[in-house]
């Protein structure tokens with residue numbers, strides 16, 4: 618942990634592999650057949666550990682000591698916070714997927730916000746240019762469609778969104794979500810309401826419960842249970858003396874929430890993946906749980922549909938603003954960019970409006 622405080626802002630990596638077309642177990646289960654030892658080796662390189670594991674018919678979900686890992690047949694999503702070395706997992710996972718399963722990488726996406734404590738980040742994470750160089754060297758040369766970008770609000774260097782993508786093609790070819798347009802929503806919140814953040818500290822009576830039971834109690838008491846789809850299966854975990862992580866599984870969709878409640882560097886994140894456009898409305902419910910002073914929202918979606926009804930960035934911006942602004946937050950900036958793999962990334966920042974500032 619940094620002497621200055623815990624870095625809540627996560628680094629997020631998504632690797633997508635081509636599945637064999639010939640059928641069989643490898644085509645059906647793909648990365649889910651990776652030996653436990655291979656995942657352990659990848660997490661050791663990152664410097665985090667598994668604290669709980671679950672799975673359903675579509676994917677496996679792990680709560681980590683620093684955030685979460687999701688493994689679909691063709692897709693691995695690894696999200697880690699603190700001073701973890703996330704990108705060190707890339708060569709380990711590529712080697713294991715190739716050697717153990719014969720799977721080749723089809724696309725890579727890396728994203729993160731601006732760290733609260735950049736000086737505490739290990740190489741290559743202290744500098745986005747180093748991260749891009751590291752990724753360029755780690756992904757196979759066949760991923761020749763590459764792009765990196767820092768999406769930045771004007772006059773605000775604290776809330777930048779860093780995105781790197783590399784892909785074998787410019788098309789979106791999706792196995793895990795049946796080719797349907799799906800959204801990945803990432804919400805980063807800072808300066809949480811102090812009273813609400815206190816719900817994520819252990820109390821004396823938690824000494825009698827497991828970290829999982831306390832995590833589940835925090836899910837219920839905080840209102841987070843109402844943010845996710847009620848049919849989801851939810852796994853909460855409470856850290857000592859404070860901190861919370863949760864994964865929720867709902868068919869092929871996941872939701873994940875992580876909370877760093879310490880005053881002075883409080884942070885919470887809400888992410889929903891594999892979801893339809895309805896996921897955008899849930900952003901407001903997540904923000905209401907924490908009442909943060911600043912919120913940034915990134916939405917990544919495929920642009921496969923070329924119909925007149927196809928989703929465009931203006932529609933996403935508006936849906937996100939409709940979810941967040943009624944909570945007393947005003948949109949300060951917005952951006953959208955297209956990336957290889959036929960996806961669009963939108964990014965918006967919001968800050969608490971002065972009226973709200975005085976009322977809390």
Ligand SMILES: C[S@+](CC[C@H](N)C(=O)[O-])C[C@H]1O[C@@H](n2cnc3c(N)ncnc32)[C@H](O)[C@@H]1O
Pocket residue numbers: 623624625626627681682683684697698699856857858859860861862874875876877878879884885886
């Ligand atoms: C892992 S959790 C969630 C991190 C997440 N990225 C977030 O949104 O804040 C981090 C919180 O748990 C606390 N914590 C306590 N023990 C920890 C441990 N062994 N590893 C990581 N975090 C721990 C940290 O101080 C922090 O409040």
